[in-house]
Amino acid sequence: MWTYEDVSKKLWEIKRLQKVWGIGKATEEALHGMGLFSLKDVAKTPKEHLIKRFGKVKGEELYRFSYGIDESRIANKYIPKSASITKGQILLEDCFSQKKLKMFLLEQIEETCFRLRSIDKCCRTVELSIGYSKYIGGGFKRAITLDQPICLTEDVYEASLQLLKRFHSGHPVRQIHITLKNLTRDDAIQMSLFEDTSQKDAKRKLAKTMDSIRHKHGKNSIMRGISYIKGATQRERNGKIGGHKA
Incomplete structure (x- = not known):
């Protein structure tokens, strides 16, 4: 289990943003367009800038993820192979x-x-x-x-x-x-x-x-x-x- 100390040591070191749950190619490209290439970059970006670019829901979600905060239930995160x-x-x-x-x-x-x-x-x-x-x-x-x-x-x-x-x-x-x-x-x-x-x-x-x-x-x-x-x-x-x- 990760601690908050692991956020800066492990989470922020992730360079390929698509490895993060909820970030696909299109979102990654949009983040790159903002000059953000790691979760550390995302974390250091004012939340208002992310909301302006991605909308309130997605922007706040990206900001929380960058600090290792996930407020959703595990049941809501499970995506079965037959997702539709x-x-x-x-x-x-x-x-x-x-x-x-x-x-x-x-x-x-x-x-x-x-x-x-x-x-x-x-x-x-x-x-x-x-x-x-x-x-x-x-x-x-x-x-x-x-x-x-x-x-x-x-x-x-x-x-x-x-x-x-x-x-x-x-x-x-x-x-x-x-x-x-x-x-x-x-x-x-x-x-x-x-x-x-x-x-x-x-x-x-x-x-x-x-x-x-x-x-x-x-x-x-x-x-x-x-x-x-x-x-x-x-x-x-x-x-x-x-x-x-x-």
């Missing part, structure tokens, strides 16, 4: 329109991918669950596993549309659930000879920048245009906690 991120929604009314259904799906995927990138992860498996109107019953749950890990909204959306096109019977929809599985670190993305990796990298950096704005100013501070279309629900749901108004 899921987002579900029960619609206010049956959805008969394919266009609206795709809009609801895209909004959910946007939120799910935001959470995925916030923990510096990518996924290889996308699972879509659809529940039909209670007057019809049934639905489907299907998944697709990809060759490469992904974290961008557009990539997860494309995979989900494949599942929707293949398995949706056309019945009105009342429930939508999207689950991202087979999570891996975001530095696990490999270069491909068959796609423009520089363009993908630029899109990931743009997504991370947008995520930072959301962390700092709130989820409604920057959104896709689709969330302003009549019938969209994301803006309202962002202002709720557990489905209730905050």
Whole structure:
């Protein structure tokens, strides 16, 4: 067991920040951009600077970690091999329109991918669950596993549309659930000879920048245009906690 004396002797000597729980490649690169290359550097940085760059939750977490302080329960830190991120929604009314259904799906995927990138992860498996109107019953749950890990909204959306096109019977929809599985670190993305990796990298950096704005100013501070279309629900749901108004 470490003592507080070990913080400066052992913890602060860690040079590869990704070795620290909760710090992935993207977070490490952001810290490097601030001129911080060790936990000692992070510890000596004013907490306000970390909060300004990473948002209140992540900034305070990094500051505590740099001093060896972990206020979370052990049960909350355990991440099983089958870790996944899921987002579900029960619609206010049956959805008969394919266009609206795709809009609801895209909004959910946007939120799910935001959470995925916030923990510096990518996924290889996308699972879509659809529940039909209670007057019809049934639905489907299907998944697709990809060759490469992904974290961008557009990539997860494309995979989900494949599942929707293949398995949706056309019945009105009342429930939508999207689950991202087979999570891996975001530095696990490999270069491909068959796609423009520089363009993908630029899109990931743009997504991370947008995520930072959301962390700092709130989820409604920057959104896709689709969330302003009549019938969209994301803006309202962002202002709720557990489905209730905050």
